[in-house]
Amino acid sequence: MIRTVLGDIAPDELGVTDSHDHLFFASVKLAGQELDDAAAAGAELRAFAAAGGQALAQWTPMGLGRRAEELPALSRATGVHIIAATGLHQAGHYPPERLAVLLDGLAERFIAELGEGLRLDEQPDGAPLPARAGLIKVAGDFHQMDRHASAVFEAAAAAHHATGATIAVHLEGGTHPLGALTTLHDRLGVPSGSVILGHLNRFPDPGPHREAAEAGAFLGFDGPSRANHATDWRLFDLLGALVEAGHAEQVLLGGDTTSAAARAASGGGPGIPFLLTDIRARALRDFGPETADAVFRRNPARAFDTDWRL
Template sequence: MSGPALVRTVLGDVDPASLGVVDAHDHLFLRTPRLPGQEMDSASAAEAELRAFATAGGGALAQWTPVGLGRRADLLPMLSRVTGVHLIAATGLHQAAHYAPEFLDRLLPRLARRFIADLTEGIHGSNGLVRAGMIKVAGGFHRLDPHARQVFTAAAEAHHLTGAPIGVHLELGTGAPETLDLLCTELGVPADRVILGHLNRAPDTRTHLRAAEAGAYLAFDGPSRAHHPTDWRLLDCLAALAEAGHADRLLIGGDTTTAAARATSGEGPGLPYLPGVLRPRIERELGADTAKSCFETNPARAFAITRPA
């Protein structure tokens, strides 16, 4: 038996229908050696960006920043309260290249326990505990290396215990079949608990259709300043999937990964672009029903957790 579906935000569990327009993949805070000098660590900048997002019609945002990359989970409740935007925090782990070897040596032997603790007990911070609402993992370019397989296995264990969805960074949009084979076929995670990210970066419609037919959610994160050459493919990818009957699998995120990409303190387009510009464009090109599915109906299901009765 299971209880009603919910979404675990940093201020507590909420009815999925209350999220409104959702940015399904973004970052308010991020710090990684892969992006030196481009750290996102300013609370005031994050607040300004969230306020602009809310003014443009945004209601909720999933921050995919995982363990060890400056996710600042302790600041998220305050930011949610002052802006009125629902925030979903992530546990999980990125590719090995984002971490010092000694950090991974300490963490990997207890990885599943860390994920489960973040989801059930909370992430420790200076302002108390904040529970994560999703698990973020990452594959490699067209492959899953041993590090990824270890992280995916721990994520699957945490999912089975908590019901939390798993968001997957697909490197340059590749590796969706391998990801679903491991998570779903080998590790038993239901496909509709998997969110495949960055798919517009490899606009392979056949692969997209296979993933949608399997039941996974497909997250197209554009526009992203770091990957803007793929933006022009976004609408065509969405149209192909919607025309094939898979509008119910689509999610949209911005994936803001550098301070320069913020709208309020950088060169943009930033968080407000999704509700203010991209959503109306999708509505105009693909119809109101598809836009509502991408930004409201689908993320309400994709980020839901079914709690034990």
């Protein structure tokens, strides 16, 4: 089953999916560009639905303004399935005092949010909300795993073994995908098929992409966001290489909207709908309907499908 904020659904109910995006996000690294407007989030989701979108995975983890209390109502109002995240980002995204609270009993926090319900970011030790997380978000550092990342990966692996949940990895600048996969799979025993490696388009080296696909991981390409614009022009070269090598079944695509300026509804765009109006349209032209259906429908249904233990 796939765990959404409105409950568990069968994989074939998920539909056309934005596999990595943000309806709400607030970081000290993006002061003044917070995604904190519920009306704007609703407008983005409605436009996404109008373009054929049926599901969205919000990768915003604990403590970064994910507005868990808003997600069920947004899902009901727009008809879009929402998969919410537990997890923890890089240390630099948090004020030190907040990070210290979140790191205390980290694996247990992840497990509780996957099995019992999300907590309010302002009250991480409060009562659970009705909505539960459906994935675990973690983050590496640039070309390496720092001490903070290592601790978070260990907690995420423990939560995976307790629940079965998929682990989604922010790769800083798209770097170190094989190192992150080795840590999770070889050292911590997480199956490669339960790992999504994100931001691969930010470091457009097809060799590691192919190796990660051969190992069975899911490959996340999260353009066209403003954070990724420097390598957006390489996106279809990278996708084409994977398709040609027979790895289309491992590819996921998302918009990764991380700032108010990137919204179509209230900023300068391109926003969440662009993933379908432009990127999916080109995937259909370049690769055909079978591959496009794999990337936007079949692969997300497999990537987020979990034999839930809680």
